[in-house]
Amino acid sequence: MTIGEFKKYFIETFRNYEIVERSSILSMLLEESLGMNNVEAHIHHHKEITAEQLSELKQRCQQLALNIPVQYSYQKAYFFGLEFYVDPRVLIPRQETEELVDWILQTIIGWGIPPLRVLDIGTGSGAIAIALKKQLPQLQLTAMDISAEALEVAQANAKRNKVDICFLQQDILQVEDLGQPFDIIVSNPPYVREQEKQQMHPNVLEHEPHLALFVPDDNPLLFYDKIATIATRNLDPQGSLFFEINQYLGKEMLQMLRQKGFHSKLRKDLNGNDRMIMSQFVNEPTNY
Ligand SMILES: C[S@@+](CC[C@H](N)C(=O)[O-])C[C@H]1O[C@@H](n2cnc3c(N)ncnc32)[C@H](O)[C@@H]1O
Structure with missing residues (x-):
């Protein structure tokens, strides 16, 4: 999966969040799990996410699906x-x-x-x-x-x-x-x-x-x-x-x-x- 594809998946999956909050959660996922800010993630949207990073992102998304706040997920x-x-x-x-x-x-x-x-x-x-x-x-x-x-x-x-x-x-x-x-x-x-x-x-x-x-x-x-x-x-x-x-x-x-x-x-x-x-x-x- 590429970074762009992950972003699309995230936005579609978490439609229940308000746009501003969803964007800030996405920013934290990109920053903490991929080490990229929004601009970097945009520039590199065709880049493939490694298997390790993808597995971590999936785990974070599972926690979000259980309504666990992203900050508790990263404890930060x-x-x-x-x-x-x-x-x-x-x-x-x-x-x-x-x-x-x-x-x-x-x-x-x-x-x-x-x-x-x-x-x-x-x-x-x-x-x-x-x-x-x-x-x-x-x-x-x-x-x-x-x-x-x-x-x-x-x-x-x-x-x-x-x-x-x-x-x-x-x-x-x-x-x-x-x-x-x-x-x-x-x-x-x-x-x-x-x-x-x-x-x-x-x-x-x-x-x-x-x-x-x-x-x-x-x-x-x-x-x-x-x-x-x-x-x-x-x-x-x-x-x-x-x-x-x-x-x-x-x-x-x-x-x-x-x-x-x-x-x-x-x-x-x-x-x-x-x-x-x-x-x-x-x-x-x-x-x-
Ligand atoms: C809305 S939170 C604010 C936390 C932090 N100051 C902030 O702004 O992010 C309210 C805090 O008041 C504390 N609290 C609740 N009842 C209290 C009480 N009777 N005496 C002292 N602190 C109390 C809670 O434990 C909680 O940490």
């Missing part, structure tokens, strides 16, 4: 130009989250980059914390997750990317006070309502950790509410709170944050969905 994901180890213990880091990291970096750079204390709540693979530390090594990063398994992956990723981060296993819903101030608190917490499950692709639903995804329909802001309350105690008065959010709950988020004394900016992601919020205190908060 790219985030902010860095390589992360991923497996079903952690959520696969998303492009929207890269946009949030970019916003945080631009904000910090605007402040003049003093050494800042940053907390990432629900760190998962460690993507946010590691990307921030890699870009701005002078930051002091703390990263928290309830899942010991996720923290094992995050620690391995910090080592792989040669950054020093303080990891904590803690259930944020049980925390009242962090015991120290932070200049930036960031979180991409679970935010998918049970009622949104039907809209999700089986590769997410069947393979990514539900602990990382779902919140109850009757309390979808559970994590944001708790983190914002903690921020009123532990965020430096000049500091900022950053959230990735459920695209359908932007207004509710702004209202909740306003009630807690925050002034917030809502931003859309590249797909035009309300996706991230930055909040700062309007006035110095009174602890409660």
Whole structure:
């Protein structure tokens, strides 16, 4: 089979994926199994795939047919130009989250980059914390997750990317006070309502950790509410709170944050969905 024929086979077989996602899966297959980027694969589309490569590609396609995400198949994901180890213990880091990291970096750079204390709540693979530390090594990063398994992956990723981060296993819903101030608190917490499950692709639903995804329909802001309350105690008065959010709950988020004394900016992601919020205190908060 030639590279061109494989591409055609792949596109026809995986019609159930949206075009953009299918293209990105195909790119990863070409890159990881054939060592070619899209342009190289296009130029060499008449080239025969070796028997060994073909057998590997077939195995990957069998996993994809079982809805196993391609990143779990290769145990690899790219985030902010860095390589992360991923497996079903952690959520696969998303492009929207890269946009949030970019916003945080631009904000910090605007402040003049003093050494800042940053907390990432629900760190998962460690993507946010590691990307921030890699870009701005002078930051002091703390990263928290309830899942010991996720923290094992995050620690391995910090080592792989040669950054020093303080990891904590803690259930944020049980925390009242962090015991120290932070200049930036960031979180991409679970935010998918049970009622949104039907809209999700089986590769997410069947393979990514539900602990990382779902919140109850009757309390979808559970994590944001708790983190914002903690921020009123532990965020430096000049500091900022950053959230990735459920695209359908932007207004509710702004209202909740306003009630807690925050002034917030809502931003859309590249797909035009309300996706991230930055909040700062309007006035110095009174602890409660
Ligand atoms: C949406 S994932 C985000 C992962 C990673 N930060 C990212 O952006 O790719 C949410 C993370 O929150 C963690 N989590 C869920 N409940 C938690 C809790 N009560 N306390 C702390 N972390 C929690 C999950 O284990 C998961 O790693």
